[in-house]
Amino acid sequence: MQRSAIRREGSAFTGLGPVFMKEFADHLSSARMMVLMLFVIAFGAFPVASSLQQLRTVTESDAFLFLRIFTSAPDSLPISFVFALNFIIPIMAIGLGFDAVNSEFNHRTLSRVLSQPIYRDALLLGKFLGGLVTLAVALTALWLIVFGAGLLLLGLPPRGVEVARAGCFLVAAIAYGGVWLAISLLFSVIFRSTATSALCSLGLWLFFFLLWPMIASAITIGFAPSQIRSAEEYLAIEQIGLVLARFSPGTLFSETVVGLLNPETRTFASMLPAQMRGVIQGAPLPLDQSLILIWPQMTGLIAGMIVVFAAAYVIFQREEVRA
Amino acid sequence: MTDNVIDVRGLTKLYGATRAVDAIDLTIRRGEIFGLLGPNGAGKTTTILMLLGLTEVSAGTVDVLGFDPVRQPLEVKRRVGYLPDAVGFYDHLTARENLRYTARLLAIPRRDAEKRISDAMESVQLADVLDKRVSTFSRGMRQRLGIAEIVMKKAEIAILDEPTSGLDPHATFELLEMIRGLKKAGVAVLISSHLLDRVQSVCDRVALFNHGKIALMGSVVELANQVLGAGHPLLIEASGIDIASTLRGVEGVQTVVAEGEGGWRVVADRDVRAAVAQRIVSSGGSLTRLADLQPSLEEVYTRYFQEERHAA
Numbered sequence: 001m002q003r004s005a006i007r008r009e010g011s012a013f014t015g016l017g018p019v020f021m022k023e024f025a026d027h028l029s030s031a032r033m034m035v036l037m038l039f040v041i042a043f044g045a046f047p048v049a050s051s052l053q054q055l056r057t058v059t060e061s062d063a064f065l066f067l068r069i070f071t072s073a074p075d076s077l078p079i080s081f082v083f084a085l086n087f088i089i090p091i092m093a094i095g096l097g098f099d100a101v102n103s104e105f106n107h108r109t110l111s112r113v114l115s116q117p118i119y120r121d122a123l124l125l126g127k128f129l130g131g132l133v134t135l136a137v138a139l140t141a142l143w144l145i146v147f148g149a150g151l152l153l154l155g156l157p158p159r160g161v162e163v164a165r166a167g168c169f170l171v172a173a174i175a176y177g178g179v180w181l182a183i184s185l186l187f188s189v190i191f192r193s194t195a196t197s198a199l200c201s202l203g204l205w206l207f208f209f210l211l212w213p214m215i216a217s218a219i220t221i222g223f224a225p226s227q228i229r230s231a232e233e234y235l236a237i238e239q240i241g242l243v244l245a246r247f248s249p250g251t252l253f254s255e256t257v258v259g260l261l262n263p264e265t266r267t268f269a270s271m272l273p274a275q276m277r278g279v280i281q282g283a284p285l286p287l288d289q290s291l292i293l294i295w296p297q298m299t300g301l302i303a304g305m306i307v308v309f310a311a312a313y314v315i316f317q318r319e320e321v322r323a
Numbered sequence: 324m325t326d327n328v329i330d331v332r333g334l335t336k337l338y339g340a341t342r343a344v345d346a347i348d349l350t351i352r353r354g355e356i357f358g359l360l361g362p363n364g365a366g367k368t369t370t371i372l373m374l375l376g377l378t379e380v381s382a383g384t385v386d387v388l389g390f391d392p393v394r395q396p397l398e399v400k401r402r403v404g405y406l407p408d409a410v411g412f413y414d415h416l417t418a419r420e421n422l423r424y425t426a427r428l429l430a431i432p433r434r435d436a437e438k439r440i441s442d443a444m445e446s447v448q449l450a451d452v453l454d455k456r457v458s459t460f461s462r463g464m465r466q467r468l469g470i471a472e473i474v475m476k477k478a479e480i481a482i483l484d485e486p487t488s489g490l491d492p493h494a495t496f497e498l499l500e501m502i503r504g505l506k507k508a509g510v511a512v513l514i515s516s517h518l519l520d521r522v523q524s525v526c527d528r529v530a531l532f533n534h535g536k537i538a539l540m541g542s543v544v545e546l547a548n549q550v551l552g553a554g555h556p557l558l559i560e561a562s563g564i565d566i567a568s569t570l571r572g573v574e575g576v577q578t579v580v581a582e583g584e585g586g587w588r589v590v591a592d593r594d595v596r597a598a599v600a601q602r603i604v605s606s607g608g609s610l611t612r613l614a615d616l617q618p619s620l621e622e623v624y625t626r627y628f629q630e631e632r633h634a635a
């Protein structure tokens with residue numbers, strides 16, 4: 001493909017619009033989307049409802065009460081809404097992407113569609129954007145529902161800065177979904193069997209969700225000397241653990257969420273006493289400072305999404321069309 | 324501008340060290356039906372994919388309607404209709420929705436598209452199932468829907484890969500009629516197939532593929548002359564006399580070979596039917612059958628590959 005890719009004429013995006021519109025319409029009208037939405041509501045509504053119940057009884061003044069709907073884990077149920085999202089979003093994204101390309105192979109539609117005047121670029125990008133916008137619509141709907149429920153049940157309007165923070169959180173959630181969508185798209189390009197592709201995506205998700213934290217801490221312990229002599233040494237080892245954990249998109253997402261929705265967050269690692277000097281405990285950071293704090297995580301998520309999509313793109317370009 | 328719609332020179336496709344297509348030359352003229360024939364794996368589909376720019380060309384040049392599929396695939400694909408082997412459509416969509424998607428990819432204006440879709444479906448006799456889901460369609464209906472897509476596209480060239488495989492005789496007959504219809508509309512049609520007798524009935528010219536090379540190319544009669552030798556073969560069934568010795572005396576008869584039960588195959592250098600009939604009757608034999616054997620592609624094909632194997 002390299003040779004032709006350099007010299008070929010015509011925009012790579014010819015036909016992107018129709019592919020995107022078809023994918024988007026297909027997703028919205030599919031039974032799978034209904035199932036995913038039910039799943040999201042079941043897993044999202046419960047933490048939100050219980051945290052709202054608890055928040056109504058809070059009497060002390062809290063400047064960011066509205067954001068607590070997202071983050072507070074009620075006693076009755078030890079998961080918060082954002083924690084639920086941390087594992088719902090990958091499942092949704094995988095559900096939307098795992099059969100994107102291989103189902104076209106299996107239904108023998110790929111060669112017919114590619115014999116129309118479009119490049120493969122447009123087909124793959126259209127499929128990715130179709131999935132991403134579907135995901136964005138679903139997450140935005142969910143976000144609005146939570147906001148609405150908060151307004152109704154707390155009887156207190158959110159402040160502007162809370163809306164801004166929650167809006168940034170929505171963007172982060174969509175980017176996180178984009179990473180998993182790109183991963184499932186990659187597997188749908190690699191494997192002809194949709195079942196294998198779904199299994200690999202879910203396997204990778206389980207690996208990052210369950211195994212990776214353990215592996216990361218095991219490796220960190222392996223690096224640690226038998227005796228930690230200074231605070232600097234401790235911090236260096238903690239840093240190794242953090243770097244390893246951040247290979248998981250879930251870690252990047254939860255750090256972003258913590259930074260955005262808990263305005264008191266100043267760092268994700270420990271702070272030395274010297275750094276603590278002058279800090280007012282529990283005082284919130286302004287939004288721009290919080291954004292600077294989570295900027296690396298956010299760029300990491302978006303970069304990961306682009307890298308995985310690029311890998312899928314390269315493999316798809318080299319694939320033979322014939323079934 | 325010549326009348327060639329497809330012009331292929333030295334086209335080669337390598338998969339590793341194997342030559343799937345080995346330096347073929349091919350021209351297809353406007354408004355003809357051209358058959359690409361050969362056993363499975365001979366390189367027919369690979370050739371087609373290279374014509375459409377769907378797979379990389381290892382060497383050689385391709386010219387489709389004045390465009391190079393390697394550099395200008397979009398221009399080629401805008402003008403060429405392709406019906407893949409066992410074509411698939413989106414099962415959860417109706418026939419109309421499927422064609423509408425293609426129309427959007429072709430950037431046909433919406434109002435124009437609706438008219439072209441219904442006209443195309445009319446021409447392949449699927450107008451009554453226009454709004455049925457494709458999942459309910461039989462294989463033959465899917466193939467016809469594929470033809471409708473080409474008609475809607477107003478393609479100048481139609482490339483059909485194994486269009487009749489897996490169809491029952493009636494559906495095959497209907498499909499071949501539609502292919503003739505495409506020709507009448509001025510479309511050059513390229514058919515790849517291994518089903519010879521059916522293809523023979525529609526093709527103006529054929530190319531016989533073997534191991535990535537074009538072994539033979541020309542009209543069916545030309546190929547027959549090349550492979551089976553020139554001459555007029557006859558099939559004779561008669562009884563009561565010794566056919567072989569009786570017919571050897573007829574002027575022009577070259578060979579007489581027994582074929583089957585009481586049948587004889589006679590090859591002559593001219594039309595000797597009248598003389599043969601007269602000789603048999605006058606020698607007291609009873610003539611029960613006298614048939615002029617049209618050279619069949621099947622025969623050409625079988626004979627060619629037999630000779631290939633002997634040569635190898």
